Amino acid sequence: MRKWLVNLRKEKNMTQAQVAAAAFIDRGYYAQIETMKRHPSPEVALKISKVLGFNPANFYSEHFSEPFNITLEDSPVTVAQCDLDLRYTWIFNPPPDFAPFSAIGKRDDELGYHPGSMEFMELKRQVIQTKAPLRKTIPYSLSDGLHTYDIFGKPLFDSKGNIVGAAMICTDLTQILKDNDRDRGEANEKVEN
Known part of the structure; x- marks a missing residue:
């Protein structure tokens, strides 16, 4: 089903x-x-x-076994597309809080209303309005706490050159930032001793 x-x-x-x-x-x-x-x-x-x-690729993503999908599965990377109303039309490898395909047809504020979702929607709006790529780091609340995402968005155009939405790649930096903080703390401890 x-x-x-x-x-x-x-x-x-x-x-x-x-x-x-x-x-x-x-x-x-x-x-x-x-x-x-x-x-x-x-x-x-x-x-x-x-x-x-929605994006018709959703029908076929159920059967992907390409290196792209194998590589990104269970990684801290989410790839998605939205329409001009900022509603998701396609998403791959969403964060654990979102069941697969639960985001299709919804905006970020409908999935979780908080400052991070509003900031993410604004990034998408700017990409669509300016028709230019944009990159930003955004803190985003999930059920296990605050996550920091590096988000790159770019405009999507149809075959006639009309803008139809935005594509995003979102990388969860949370674990990297925690590891860097821990490493800095250990380095400072060694310097003090």
Whole structure:
């Protein structure tokens, strides 16, 4: 079952029949896509993604085994895309607080309202407004405490050159910063002795 697809459809208050009609496909075929009995063709994936507002790559990320995905899985790196309304359309390797695909269709303030989420949304806004890359370090509250992220955002354009959103790569620096602080403390102790 593609729970993320079912949840996204329900959040949009749509039935399977409504999604199928809007995507110009058979309702039965759409139902089989939700239950993973069938996989959509790239053309159908694109139609469904336009109706529900997500990146069609989500259909295929379930089956990735490329070196890119193997390398990033369980790493402190999250890669994501958002639309012009700052809603996630694709996310890979989200922080532990976010279940896979739970962020699709949502903004950061809907996932957790705190200063870090607001600052992250502002970074995305600036990337979209200026149509230029931007990098910033942002503290972000998660269930296990405050994390520090190095975030690089760049604009996303369609084939006609129109801006359609932003892409971000977020690296959790928290453990590195803790290790550096510990190492500095040990170095200072040695100097004092």
